[in-house]
Amino acid sequence: MQHVSARALTMGAIEVKGDDDDPIAAAIQKLDTLSTTVDNRLKAIEGKSADQDKIGTRLDALEAKANRPAGGETKEEAAEVERKALAIYARSGSDVEMKAAASDNDPSGGYLVLPQVDTSIRALMTDLSPLRGLAEVVTISSSSYERFYSMGRRGAQWVAERDARPQDTARPELIKHSYTVSELYAAPAATRHVLDDASVDIASWLINNATHDFAETEGEAFLEGAGLDGTPKGLLAYPTANTKDFTRPWGTFQYVPAGHASAPTDDNLAKALVALMMTLRAPYRGNARWLMNRTTAIRVRQLQDTAKRFLWAPTGNLVEGEQGTLLGFPVAYDDNLPDIGADATPIAFGDFRQGYVIVDRQGIRIHRDEISVKGRVIFDVYKRVGGGAGDFNALKFLKIAAA
Numbered sequence: 001m002q003h004v005s006a007r008a009l010t011m012g013a014i015e016v017k018g019d020d021d022d023p024i025a026a027a028i029q030k031l032d033t034l035s036t037t038v039d040n041r042l043k044a045i046e047g048k049s050a051d052q053d054k055i056g057t058r059l060d061a062l063e064a065k066a067n068r069p070a071g072g073e074t075k076e077e078a079a080e081v082e083r084k085a086l087a088i089y090a091r092s093g094s095d096v097e098m099k100a101a102a103s104d105n106d107p108s109g110g111y112l113v114l115p116q117v118d119t120s121i122r123a124l125m126t127d128l129s130p131l132r133g134l135a136e137v138v139t140i141s142s143s144s145y146e147r148f149y150s151m152g153r154r155g156a157q158w159v160a161e162r163d164a165r166p167q168d169t170a171r172p173e174l175i176k177h178s179y180t181v182s183e184l185y186a187a188p189a190a191t192r193h194v195l196d197d198a199s200v201d202i203a204s205w206l207i208n209n210a211t212h213d214f215a216e217t218e219g220e221a222f223l224e225g226a227g228l229d230g231t232p233k234g235l236l237a238y239p240t241a242n243t244k245d246f247t248r249p250w251g252t253f254q255y256v257p258a259g260h261a262s263a264p265t266d267d268n269l270a271k272a273l274v275a276l277m278m279t280l281r282a283p284y285r286g287n288a289r290w291l292m293n294r295t296t297a298i299r300v301r302q303l304q305d306t307a308k309r310f311l312w313a314p315t316g317n318l319v320e321g322e323q324g325t326l327l328g329f330p331v332a333y334d335d336n337l338p339d340i341g342a343d344a345t346p347i348a349f350g351d352f353r354q355g356y357v358i359v360d361r362q363g364i365r366i367h368r369d370e371i372s373v374k375g376r377v378i379f380d381v382y383k384r385v386g387g388g389a390g391d392f393n394a395l396k397f398l399k400i401a402a403a
Contacts, residue, residue, distance in 0.1 A: 082114035082115075083203045083204070085114070086098070086114065086366075087201070089366075090195065090202045090206060091196070091202060110365035110382075112365055115363075117207060124207075124208070125211060125214065128212060128215035128219060129215045129216075129218055130219070130291065130333065131222040131334065131358070132215075132218070132358060133332075134332060134353065134356075135222070135352050135355075135356040135357060135387070136354075136358065136390070137360060138357060138358070138360070139359075139360045139361075139362070140359055140360070140361055140362075142361075143180060143181060143230075143384075144178055144179065144181070144386075145178070145180075145357075145386075146178050146179075147176070147177045147179070147390070148174050148175065148176050149174070149175045149177065149250075149390075149391065150175075151246075177357075177388065177389075177390070179357055180386050181230055181359055181361045181384040182229055182232075182384065182385070183382055183383070184214055184217060184218060184382060184383050184385055185380070185382040186209070186214065187379065188206065188209045188210070188379050188381065189376050189377065190202070190205075190379075191376055191377075192377060195377055206379060206381070209381075210364060214364075218385055218387075219336060220234075220336050223235055223337065224336065225237060225387070227388065232385065232386055232387030233387065233388045233389070234387075235356060235389065238253055238389055238392075239252045239253070240252060240254065240255040240345065240399065241254065241255070242254070242255055242256070245281065245393045252392060253389075254393075255396065255398070255399035255401075256272055256276040256279055256397070256398055257272065257399055257402060258398055258399065258400045259271065260402060261342060261402045262342035264340070264400060266303050266304075269300065269303060270303045270304075270311060272398055273327060273347075276398050277327050280349060280350050280351075281393065284350055284351040284394045285351075286351075288349065289329055289331065289349070289350075290326050290329055290330070290332065290349050291332050291334055291352070292337055293333060293334060293337045293338070294333055294335060295339050295340075296337070296339060296340055296346045297331065299340065300326065300347075311326060312326045313325055340400055341400060342400055343401065345397040345400075346398065348396070348398075349395070350394050350396050351391075351395070352394075352395065354391045354394035355389065355391055355394035355395035357388060357390045359386040359387060360383070360384075360385055361383070361385065361386075362384070363383065364382070365381070365382055366380065366381050367379070
C-alpha cells in the first residue's frame with residue numbers, strides 16, 4: 001500500500017502553488033475572504049433595506065400631504081395664507097402674495113377671490129339668503145346656462161294582437177330653460193390710514209362687507225326679481241293657478257287657497273296647510289320643506305287641531321335655534337316673503353332644489369382703486385349671478401284667497 005501524506009491530502013483539496021506554501025494558511029485565507037464577502041453583501045442588503053425604509057417614509061409623507069386639501073396644506077393653513085395675501089393686496093396694492101397663493105388669477109380681469117375665501121363667503125350667504133342654501137346652485141364659466149325638462153306624457157295604450165297600432169299616442173315634450181347672469185356690484189371704501197393700521201383685519205372686513213351686501217340683494221331677487229337683463233327671476237314673479245300638475249300651463253306654479261279672501265281663521269289655515277302638504281306629489285317629498293317669514297311663522301306655530309295638539313311639533317327639547325317640524329317637514333325662514341294678507345302667497349312648500357336654480361359665473365372679483373378718490377382706497381367687488389324657476393311641479397304656494 002502506498003503511503004499518502006497529510007500534505008498530499010491537503011494539496012488535493014486546496015491549490016498549493018509551491019512546495020513552501022502552507023495549506024492551512026491558504027485555507028484560513030480562503031475562509032477570511034469568504035467571510036468578508038458575506039459581510040459586505042449583508043451590509044449592502046441592510047443598506048438597501050434602510051434606504052427602502054427611508055423611501056417608504058418619504059412616500060407616506062408625500063401621500064399624506066397630497067391627500068390634504070388645498071394642494072398639500074390643511075384648510076386652515078391655506079385659508080390663513082390666502083387671507084393674509086388678500087390683506088396685503090388690500091393695504092398696499094402689492095399682488096406678489098396673491099400671485100403666489102393662486103396661479104389662476106388674471107390681473108387684467110381682476111383678482112379672483114381665492115378659493116378658501118370664496119368658500120367662507122358662500123357659507124355666510126347661505127345663512128343670510130335661505131334660497132341659496134335650499135335651491136340648486138350651479139357654477140358656470142360662460143354667460144348663460146341651459147337646461148332641459150321633459151314633460152312626461154303617458155302614451156302607452158292597450159292593444160289586441162290584431163288591432164291596428166295608433167299613430168297619435170301622447171309623446172314626451174322637451175322644454176328648454178335658459179338662465180343668464182347679471183353683475184352684482186359693491187364698492188366698499190377705506191381711508192389709507194385705516195389700511196395702514198395693522199390691527200385692522202382688512203381681509204375679514206372686505207369679506208363680511210361683500211357677503212352681507214350681496215346676500216341681502218340677491219336674496220330679494222331670488223324671491224321678487226323681475227328677471228330683466230339677466231337678473232334673477234324670483235319665485236313670486238311667476239304666475240300661479242289653482243290647477244293640478246300636468247293640467248296647468250308649464251311656467252305656472254300651483255297654489256292652494258287659504259279659504260278666506262283676506263283674513264283666514266286658524267281653522268282655515270290649518271286645513272289649507274294640510275291640503276298644501278298633500279298636494280305635493282311623492283317624488284318631491286323626500287327633500288321638501290316649508291318656507292315663510294317669521295311673522296307668518298308666529299301665527300302658524302300657534303295652530304292646533306281639534307284635540308288641541310300643535311301642528312308645529314318640536315324636535316326634542318324646545319331650545320334656541322331648534323325649529324321643529326310642521327306636519328312632519330322642516331321649516332326655513334325668509335323675511336322677504338309677504339305677510340298674510342289679501343292675494344298674498346306667504347307660504348311656499350316643496351323641494352326647492354328641484355324648483356329653483358341659482359347660477360354663479362365663476363367667483364367674486366376684486367379691483368383696488370386708489371386713484372379715483374384721493375386719500376381713500378375703493379375696492380370694486382363684483383360677481384355675476386342669475387336664477388330662475390326649475391321644475392314647476394316641485395313647489396306649491398299657499399295663497400290668501402277664498403278659492
